[in-house]
Amino acid sequence: MDYSSQVLRRFRSPLRAGALAAEMPGTVRGEAEDRSLNIWVRFHVHAPGSRIEAVRFEIFGCPHAVAAAEWVAEWLEGREPSALTAWDVHAAARALGVPTEKLGKLLRIEDALLACWQELERNGSVVDAERGG
Numbered sequence: 155m156d157y158s159s160q161v162l163r164r165f166r167s168p169l170r171a172g173a174l175a176a177e178m179p180g181t182v183r184g185e186a187e188d189r190s191l192n193i194w195v196r197f198h199v200h201a202p203g204s205r206i207e208a209v210r211f212e213i214f215g216c217p218h219a220v221a222a223a224e225w226v227a228e229w230l231e232g233r234e235p236s237a238l239t240a241w242d243v244h245a246a247a248r249a250l251g252v253p254t255e256k257l258g259k260l261l262r263i264e265d266a267l268l269a270c271w272q273e274l275e276r277n278g279s280v281v282d283a284e285r286g287g
Contacts, residue, residue: 157217158251164221170228171220172210174198180207182277184269186262193219193259197227199270201235218252219259225250226263238271 157165174181180202187194193215200208209227213220226241243260246252252260 157221160225160250161217161221161252164224164250165217168211168220168224170210170224171212173212174200174208174210178202182270182273184266184271184273186265186269188258188262191258191262192216193262195219195223195263195266197223197266197270199230199235199238199274201274204234206230206233206235206237215259216256218250218256219263221250222246222252222260222263226267230267235271235274238267238274241267 176183176198178200181198181200183196183198185194185196193213195211195213195215198208198210198212199206209230211223211227213223215223225246229241230237241264243257243264247254247257247260
């Protein structure tokens with residue numbers, strides 16, 4: 155399969171691959187998988203205030219999935235936590251040249267991001283961020 159230069163660069167040298175310490179206040183994790191698509195992904199999001207300070211990811215998937223996880227992790231840093239719900243899967247697919255048949259893998263990435271958002275809501279970090287605290 156031919157991969158775009160964006161996919162190859164992000165797959166070969168993902169700068170945000172790895173984990174964040176779970177005990178850091180304001181850090182949440184969210185994951186999703188689909189064994190039929192051969193993908194598992196977990197995001198670690200550090201958002202102790204009104205901005206996401208760091209995002210890391212762990213993933214089992216194809217080069218397109220790894221590149222998409224790196225792309226969204228980079229995009230999220232510095233944004234408000236609500237950006238976890240605003241990632242445009244289709245825009246990412248176009249930008250990275252992801253084939254239509256692999257879109258389901260990107261949807262699992264979206265599911266993992268939504269799981270992070272739900273965890274932030276559950277522990278009250280979203281409310282604190284909206285107040286600027």
